[in-house]
Amino acid sequence: MWNIRMRASKLANGHDEKTDRTKDIHISGAEGIFSENEIGRAINQYLKRAFAHSRGRPDKIFFTIEDVKQLPMKVPILTVTTIQCSTKQEAMELTTKRLLELGIEANAIKSAFKIINSDFAIRGAALIKMKSGIRSDHDIERGIRVSRLGIEGDAGRKLSRKLTKLNINTTRVKEALTLASKVAYHKDVIAEICISDDPDYTTGYIASKEFGYIRITNIKSHGDMRGGRVFFIKEDTDVSGLINYLEKTPVIIAT
Numbered sequence: 215m216w217n218i219r220m221r222a223s224k225l226a227n228g229h230d231e232k233t234d235r236t237k238d239i240h241i242s243g244a245e246g247i248f249s250e251n252e253i254g255r256a257i258n259q260y261l262k263r264a265f266a267h268s269r270g271r272p273d274k275i276f277f278t279i280e281d282v283k284q285l286p287m288k289v290p291i292l293t294v295t296t297i298q299c300s301t302k303q304e305a306m307e308l309t310t311k312r313l314l315e316l317g318i319e320a321n322a323i324k325s326a327f328k329i330i331n332s333d334f335a336i337r338g339a340a341l342i343k344m345k346s347g348i349r350s351d352h353d354i355e356r357g358i359r360v361s362r363l364g365i366e367g368d369a370g371r372k373l374s375r376k377l378t379k380l381n382i383n384t385t386r387v388k389e390a391l392t393l394a395s396k397v398a399y400h401k402d403v404i405a406e407i408c409i410s411d412d413p414d415y416t417t418g419y420i421a422s423k424e425f426g427y428i429r430i431t432n433i434k435s436h437g438d439m440r441g442g443r444v445f446f447i448k449e450d451t452d453v454s455g456l457i458n459y460l461e462k463t464p465v466i467i468a469t
């Protein structure tokens with residue numbers, strides 16, 4: 215199996231005052247595990263995605279294609295539900311309520327929204343401790359990129375059938391659900407919140423072992439370029455062990 219990662223960016227106008235270097239603006243990223251005969255098709259699809267992105271046209275696209283040597287771990291997929299909210303306020307209130315129910319402190323939720331609502335789009339996910347609200351990953355602009363993940367052929371087909379019935383059988387939903395399932399499976403992760411940074415996608419989700427994957431409509435306004443992901447983690451998490459799992463441990467979602 216092969217892990218493929220794509221990252222598309224464009225140069226910002228002007229310079230970063232601290233480093234006097236030109237800055238990258240994140241456009242799009244993608245990753246997945248594929249068999250050798252799928253590599254060509256996967257790269258083509260990622261390339262199309264980079265060029266047709268609602269965040270703009272990239273001027274640099276990076277690909278990493280890497281042999282996965284370790285046998286992937288099999289992880290179950292989360293259940294899917296959708297909650298229709300008609301306003302952003304309603305969506306935020308519902309999200310906050312569900313996260314509080316998991317024992318996450320209000321100040322930690324506040325820190326998460328602050329990161330997600332920041333004008334500088336984070337490329338990955340921030341790790342936030344559920345009680346103190348302390349951010350535990352170290353590269354503020356990058357965060358943690360979950361990688362080395364995929365879905366088994368059978369599980370993928372079954373999921374497609376299920377999502378078709380719900381009218382949400384898109385690559386976006388399947389990829390988000392795969393990522394959320396890998397993340398939620400780790401013992402130190404209590405919950406995830408995700409809001410797309412694509413200006414034309416306004417449905418977000420929260421995910422946890424307890425509640426599964428809960429989609430929340432209208433969690434952001436159309437046209438908003440902000441977004442991001444936050445993983446709420448236990449206070450006593452072995453952070454480097456968790457980061458290693460999220461970025462490096464190959465995981466395949468199975469039924």
Ligand code: WAQ
Binds near residue numbers: 243336387409429
């Ligand atoms: N690892 C960690 N964080 C990531 C990754 C990754 N592999 N990929 C994206 N992110 C972060 C990054 O900060 C992005 O800005 C943010 O997540 C959103 O990414 O059920 O489209 O790819 O209808 O824009 C969720 C709802 C859609 C799907 C998520 O996210 C549904 C989406 P995007």
Ligand code: MG
Binds near residue numbers: 241242410411412
């Ligand atoms: Mg995006």
